[in-house]
Amino acid sequence: QQQVKQSPQSLIVQKGGISIINCAYENTAFDYFPWYQQFPGKGPALLIAIRPDVSEKKEGRFTISFNKSAKQFSLHIMDSQPGDSATYFCADRLMEYGNKLVFGAGTILRVKS
Amino acid sequence: GAGVxxxxxxxxxxxxxxVELRCDPISGHTALYWYxxxxxxxxxxxxxxxxxSAPDxxxxxxxxxSAERTGGSVSTLTIQRTQQEDSAVYLCASSLGLAEWDEQFFGPGTRLTVL
Known part of the structure; x- marks a missing residue:
């Protein structure tokens, strides 16, 4: 059973600060690593994703850093805003299994204004 | 609407x-997932x-x-003889296909409570 380990479980950051969430995966095959953002009462929505042949990907205030040798990847949210307060999930998309997603346990982010 | x-x-x-839970995927999406x-x-x-077909x-x-999908569109997830541990939010997602960059779009979910 594939696993993705995510930390921290919860995070409180001041407005304008940097939020950092870390994940570690097990699968050794070529996969794809998306991050999802979920607001209460809504389904998860794709935030940003990275392929393992890339070490970093940046989209606006969101950056994924990927360390293939350590099997770790992280999400950095720069200049965090109260509107970023949500639950964040990292995932391992298993391309050899129909692209099914194996999710981390989630991180509840609260940005204080 | 355009979403799931x-x-x-x-x-x-x-x-x-x-119970039966229903999912209407985005039109034209060939892959459908339940979480x-x-x-x-x-x-x-x-x-x-x-x-x-359900390969996995x-x-x-x-x-x-159990689950089924008909006409390559609507899917139904059926839970028989529900138990309290079945209480959860059941999420459906669809994607255009199974290519590397085909994003999964999630619906809002069905919250199931078994008393």
Whole structure:
């Protein structure tokens, strides 16, 4: 059973600060690593994703850093805003299994204004 | 609407009853996925469809769970003889296909409560 380990479980950051969430995966095959953002009462929505042949990907205030040798990847949210307060999930998309997603346990982010 | 829709949004049932949860994927999306989100287990994969066939049912928790997809569109997840541990939010997602960059779009989920 594939696993993705995510930390921290919860995070409180001041407005304008940097939020950092870390994940570690097990699968050794070529996969794809998306991050999802979920607001209460809504389904998860794709935030940003990275392929393992890339070490970093940046989209606006969101950056994924990927360390293939350590099997770790992280999400950095720069200049965090109260509107970023949500639950964040990292995932391992298993391309050899129909692209099914194996999710981390989630991180509840609260940005204080 | 353009997104994935699910019905009902909330379902309360008594232990032992059967329930059916419906998912309408985005038009033209050939792949459809069911996930379950619960406090104890987080977000877990249940089953996926490519067209009307289900190549991977490995995530279904027990034989009380089944799913079908007809016409390459609507999917129904059926839970027979519901148990309290089935209480969770059931999420459906669809994607254009199974290519590397085909994003999964999630519906709002059905919250199932088994009393």
């Amino acid at each position: 829709s699910q019905s009902p949004s909330n379902k309360v049932t008594e232990k032992g009853k059967d 379950r989100q619960s406090l104890g287990q987080g977000l877990e994969f249940l089953i996926y469809f490519q067209g009307n 049912k490995s995530g279904l928790p027990s034989d009380r769970f």
